[in-house]
Amino acid sequence: MTLKEFSRVQYRTYVDFFTEIRGIQEGDAWWLLQTAFDKPVWPVDQQVDELLCSLGLIDPADIQREVGRRRKLEDKLIDRQIAPLYRALATHAITAGGDVCGETCEIRKFLLTHRLRHQQRDRDGPTAVDLFAGAGGLSSGLRQTEFDVRWAIDIDPDSVATYRLNHPEIPHEDVVCGDVQEIDLAQQIRETVGRPDILVGGPPCQSLSQAGYRSRRAGDEDYSILDDDRTTLYTQYVQTVEELRPKVIVMENVEGMINEVGDTGVRVIDWVIEDLELLDETGLGYDVEYRVQDMTELGIPQKRERVLLFGVRKDLVEQNSSNAAELLDEIPVEDETYSIQQGLSGLPRLRRGEGGKVLSKVGRGSKSDYVNTHRLNSGTSLCFNHLAREHPMEKDRILFDEALEPGDTGWDVKYGSDGEYAEYIEYDVGTAEEQRFGDKYRMLRWSKPAPTIVAHLAKDANGYVLPDFYEHAYSDEERSDPSRNRGITPREAARLQSFSDEYIFLGSFTSWFRQIGNAVPPVAGKRIGQVIEPVVTNSEQPTLKTDTSPANEAVSDD
Incomplete structure (x- = not known):
């Protein structure tokens, strides 16, 4: 668990408490404390070196020749991986050993040993x-x-x-x-x-x-x-x-x-x-x-x-x-x-500004046929790339919370009903008779399929505003919260593109959206x-002169 949001108690107080526990020395206590507060600190342990070796960052011969901290390599590892995973990596090294990681291990994708196991399997399907x-x-x-x-x-x-x-x-x-x-x-x-x-x-x-x-x-x-x-x-x-x-x-x-x-x-x-x-x-x-x-x-x-x-x-x-x-x-x-509701079933329902690169909790409740049929929620108990925009502009929040209803666009706000919020639509949506570019602002319907997921989501998500689930999809006044009126997250976009939850997108927040929007489902x-x-x-291969050579075998310099 994490102490990141726990309190402002001085570190020394925690360290004194930890050292009262049998078997924990002061150095261990400081590492445990900083790890619990999501600080990028690695324990000094032989098995951590073995883990770094598994990742291809230390030559096996150097494990015995060099002693002490390898700060440059630790920093390189932290930069190379999704940052919140460093704690899981360090814990994994201590509990399981450097090279031991099965197919259910949450960090398997980040280990060279996992990659080599896959590359050494028989590959006899059509290429x-x-x-x-x-x-x-x-x-x-x-x-x-x-x-x-x-x-x-x-x-x-x-x-x-x-x-x-x-x-x-x-x-x-x-x-x-x-x-x-x-x-x-x-x-x-x-x-x-x-x-x-x-x-x-x-x-x-x-x-x-x-x-x-x-x-x-x-x-x-x-x-x-x-x-x-x-x-x-x-x-x-x-x-x-x-x-x-x-x-x-x-x-x-x-x-x-x-x-x-x-x-x-x-x-x-x-x-x-x-x-x-x-x-x-x-x-x-x-x-x-x-x-x-x-x-x-x-x-x-x-x-x-x-x-x-x-x-x-x-x-x-x-x-x-x-x-x-x-x-x-x-x-x-x-x-x-x-529908969107079926596509997003099981994902945590975030408020504006919530979420992150890696969440330790997944959503509760039953999964839809869409999710179960394609096994979209299998392979991980974590939730990656699920970060909601904060939408800091007051204008946007007013439009999301007061002006837009599910199915509405900026054109509806400008020319629909009494035009109370028309002043907030500051771009050309055409005339009352002829709409143009009206979807710059758009609130989605939980009961309908999503519009095309596009790379432009990297700019903003105002055309893909997800209304509060507990008001518009599952009525629950106690849980209803307008701060859940917000643009879809990259993970939600990935779900609507039919990517499984274990498919991790690297790069920046905006890059996640570009990659997802440009992808083939x-x-x-x-x-x-x-x-x-x-x-x-079921076909025969005709004779055709080509300069061919056999496929490469798995290599260790991956």
């Missing part, structure tokens, strides 16, 4: 490579089927750190942080994987999203989507397909991909299909099809429409495999639409994997 992998949502879904994701790349350091932490089965060096335009993707994949069975990925889509287009136009009247480098990043994906010729390809992107760009007559999806069809002229071509998929149909509590593009190599189609259109039709859909990845797996496992 996958994830380009533009982000925080690993699509890979996480594929991993829940038979697929073995062997290699991934993204340009964002925080996303790569998150991916590495949550995918211990992939060696550190095979989750690359880099620019796809500056790396020979095909060569690196060949050296690690050979020829993968499937190639998946979602090229960055900000230039095609509505929010991204607004943002760019606001600062540059001459801006054109067609000139944005991010619009054509898909060409790196197509080039890699051309060189590796995987059995199946999957691309995920925003709905803007199929919309006409201005009055140009151009749709980016047409560019993609045209480039893929050109592969017919160079050998093994692809049968390609796409559809706009509403993620609520896949059992995700979020109105999120995304373009899914499938490509099946034509020789496989000729072997009586399903074509791309048939595979898209086979994606399992749900009869039930899940893992449940969508799982459903995609379920329909594609039979195609790649």
Whole structure:
């Protein structure tokens, strides 16, 4: 337990008390005290050195050669991990030994020994490579089927750190942080994987999203989507397909991909299909099809429409495999639409400013079918990334607590009812007859799916205001509290994206939101994997000259 919020009693008083307990010396008492107050202090113990060795921070030979405190390494460990976990790490070292950590241990993801155990397991499933992998949502879904994701790349350091932490089965060096335009993707994949069975990925889509287009136009009247480098990043994906010729390809992107760009007559999806069809002229071509998929149909509590593009190599189609259109039709859909209340069941119900990187308590009560079916609350008894904004601006609090009702937007406040709070809407929501950008302020409905979880949540959460559960979802006057009217937390956003509670996001608070908003929901990845797996496992591999080499074995310099 923690004494952090206990009292302002002088430390010396506590130390005197602790030393009265049999077996506790003064040095032990000071460590115990500072640890209990969440101070980053490590005990001096041989087993702590063994733990640091497990994390790859001390060479095994140095354990005996060096004595005394290793303050630099202790600081490095504290900086490297989520800060509140240092206490659990230190305690774990004392009680369990440096290298002992099973699959139910809360700190297993942070130990090199855990990663190596996963990397040394047999990996005989169909292989996958994830380009533009982000925080690993699509890979996480594929991993829940038979697929073995062997290699991934993204340009964002925080996303790569998150991916590495949550995918211990992939060696550190095979989750690359880099620019796809500056790396020979095909060569690196060949050296690690050979020829993968499937190639998946979602090229960055900000230039095609509505929010991204607004943002760019606001600062540059001459801006054109067609000139944005991010619009054509898909060409790196197509080039890699051309060189590796995987059995199946999957691309995920925003709905803007199929919309006409201005009055140009151009749709980016047409560019993609045209480039893929050109592969017919160079050998093994692809049968390609796409559809706009509403993620609520896949059992995700979020109105999120995304373009899914499938490509099946034509020789496989000729072997009586399903074509791309048939595979898209086979994606399992749900009869039930899940709500925000079902999506967030079991999470602690925070007030404004509450929560943190790691919470020691989880919410009580029964879990919804959505949570139980996808085992979203399994694997941990802690709650990560569950931090609520304080919303310090008085204007926001007035809007949250007095002006907005579930389902209302800023437009409703401006033009609805008597307009009592219209003065607090200080941005353009259009006119009473024609709404524009009215969702800058929006209060969610517990009984409905969430709107699209976006990376813009990093800026503010005013468009995703969660109303007090005990007033609007489960009536309880004694527990009702307007300070629970606040923007959703990163963990709540992750739940609505179908990430499990044990999926830890690294980086800053704002980075958590960006990673979550940009991710492919893992449940969508799982459903995609379920329909594609039979195609790649029941087909013969044609002869195609490639410079392949066997996949790397697990290495200790992870």
